[in-house]
Amino acid sequence: xxxxxxxxxLRATPAQVAVLHKQAPEFVRNDLSGKKVDLNAxxxxxxxxxxxxxxxxxxxxxxxxxxxxxxQYGPAGLQVIAVSMDxxxxxxxxxxxxxKLDFPVVMGDEKxxxxxxxxxxxxxxxxxxxxxKVNERxxxxxxxxxxESKIKQLLAQR
Amino acid sequence: xxxxxxARVIPFAxxxxxxxxxxxxxxxxxxxxxxxxxxSAFSIPQAQLIQPDSLNRLLQAGGANVPLMFQVGSHLxxxxxxxxxxxxxxxxxxPSGLQLLASKVASTPKNKLIVIYCGCCPWGHCPNVGPxxxxxxxxxxxxxxxxxxxxxxxxxxxxxxxxxxxxx
Numbered sequence: 001x002x003x004x005x006x007x008x009x010l011r012a013t014p015a016q017v018a019v020l021h022k023q024a025p026e027f028v029r030n031d032l033s034g035k036k037v038d039l040n041a042x043x044x045x046x047x048x049x050x051x052x053x054x055x056x057x058x059x060x061x062x063x064x065x066x067x068x069x070x071x072q073y074g075p076a077g078l079q080v081i082a083v084s085m086d087x088x089x090x091x092x093x094x095x096x097x098x099x100k101l102d103f104p105v106v107m108g109d110e111k112x113x114x115x116x117x118x119x120x121x122x123x124x125x126x127x128x129x130x131x132x133k134v135n136e137r138x139x140x141x142x143x144x145x146x147x148e149s150k151i152k153q154l155l156a157q158r
Numbered sequence: 159x160x161x162x163x164x165a166r167v168i169p170f171a172x173x174x175x176x177x178x179x180x181x182x183x184x185x186x187x188x189x190x191x192x193x194x195x196x197x198s199a200f201s202i203p204q205a206q207l208i209q210p211d212s213l214n215r216l217l218q219a220g221g222a223n224v225p226l227m228f229q230v231g232s233h234l235x236x237x238x239x240x241x242x243x244x245x246x247x248x249x250x251x252x253p254s255g256l257q258l259l260a261s262k263v264a265s266t267p268k269n270k271l272i273v274i275y276c277g278c279c280p281w282g283h284c285p286n287v288g289p290x291x292x293x294x295x296x297x298x299x300x301x302x303x304x305x306x307x308x309x310x311x312x313x314x315x316x317x318x319x320x321x322x323x324x325x326x
Contacts, residue, residue, distance in 0.1 A: 013316050053232065055251055057283040087233045087249070110237040110324075118238055121310020122279050140280065140309065 012137065016117035020137055024049070024128045025115040029083075029106040032093055037081060037104045040132075045079045046154045047128040049116075051108060053085045054095045056122040058141035063099050065144050069151065070103045076155045077130065083108040085119060129154050196292045197251070199284045199304070206291070208273060208303040214320045217241070225303070226266060230259060230290035231276035235311065239322040241275070246326070250276070250290030259290055260297060271301045277311025 019025065024047070028038045039047070050066060052059035063082070070080045080103040084092045089107050096105050113119040116126065117137075127136040127150060136150060195201060216223050227244035229236045236246045247262045248255030263272065272294060276286040287304045294302045307314040316322055 013312060016312070053278070055232075055249070055285050056279050057285075058279060085232060085234050108234065110234060113234065113238045114324075118312060118316070120235060120239055120312030120316055121277060139313070 012139065013118060013120075015114075016137060016139075019117040019126075019134050021133055021135070023132050024126065024134050027112055027115065029112075031104040031106050032089060032096060035104070037106050039081070039128075042079045042081075042128075043132050044130050045077045046073075046130055046151060047126075048078065048080045048151065049083065049126040049128060050080065051083045051085055051113075051116070051119045051122060051124045053122050054091045055086070059123040060095075060099070062123060062125075062142060062144070063101060067099065067101050067103065069148065073151060073155060078151060078155060079103070081106065083112060085113065085122060127151065127154060130157060195288070197285060197288050199281050199287045201288045202291045202304045206303055207306040209306055210314050210318060210320065213241075213273060213305055214318075217243070217321070223271075225271040225273040226263075227273045227275070228259060228262060228290070229276065230255065230274045231278045231284070231286045235278060237325060239311065239316055239324060241315070242321050242323045244275070247274075247290070250274075250286035250288070250293070255286070256289060256293045259293055263294065263297065263299065266299070268298045269300050271303065272299055273303045273305055275305035275307060275311070277305075277307035277314065279310060281306065281308050 024039060026039055028036065031037050048066060048069070050062070052063060066080045066082070069078060082101060082103065082105045084105060085108045086092050092105065092107070108119070121139065123141065125138040125142055125147070126134050127138075129135045135154060138147065216225065224243070227241055228247035229240050229244050230247050230250040232249060233246055240246070245262060248258035250256060250259070266272070274287060274290050274294070276284050278284055278286065291302060291304050
């Protein structure tokens with residue numbers, strides 16, 4: 001599992017590596033329904049922060065799993081937040097409905113991408129621990145088994 | 159009849175060669191035998207791909223060999239990092255993107271070397287380069303290359319230390 005999770009790190013730029021094991025860059029955005037999403041408000045939870053786009057094939061494979069995990073592990077403290085890197089929200093809403101994504105989906109921008117070391121390929125997933133630190137950066141389609149296992153591990157940490 | 163050494167080796171070598179051809183992503187378009195959608199990056203002939211190190215060398219050499227470059231993917235990714243001198247030309251997967259691309263090349267000589275790139279996601283999943291390549295070919299451009307970014311722009315260009323710039 002470790003090798004799979006580290007694989008993304010080996011390909012990362014220095015700016016992307018710099019984000020790891022530090023406090024997750026703070027952001028506040030409105031989700032697609034206009035509700036405020038403040039990353040700080042989720043401190044104490046394990047946050048799965050996923051950058052995706054409607055035109056990204058591997059993203060569409062992962063997202064339903066993340067939705068299922070939100071249901072399954074939400075009560076234990078998991079919060080999924082998705083950041084769409086689409087240029088416009090009009091194409092995002094139908095996909096969110098179709099995939100039944102029952103977690104906050106916000107629109108990304110250049111600033112947010114750079115804040116997280118540069119989102120220069122999709123998908124990219126960050127796992128943020130209860131302490132607010134970035135625990136993992138997974139680039140490309142994640143090994144879902146390994147990722148779920150890591151989530152459980154982080155949820156077990158109090 | 160006893161088979162000679164070559165007779166025993168050749169079938170295995172042929173099998174190995176076939177396996178390589180069928181599994182190498184950049185070769186699938188030509189050897190899959192099935193229809194490859196023009197929307198797929200695999201629809202671009204292998205001879206029309208340019209590797210990142212080759213493009214980088216061209217850019218470093220400068221002069222008349224520097225191609226006209228278009229990023230045909232996400233604008234959000236373009237603003238974070240793009241190849242210096244490249245122009246944003248709209249997402250190739252969208253009709254509006256192809257229209258923008260056509261307008262950007264309207265006054266370009268048909269034999270000019272044009273390099274298009276995206277790097278939004280792994281090559282086989284990129285929805286943009288295939289249609290953009292086809293559009294330019296349909297418009298009559300004869301010297302179009304697609305930058306082969308196996309994983310994405312970050313992995314295959316930025317992490318290699320090739321120059322990038324930010325902004326519009």
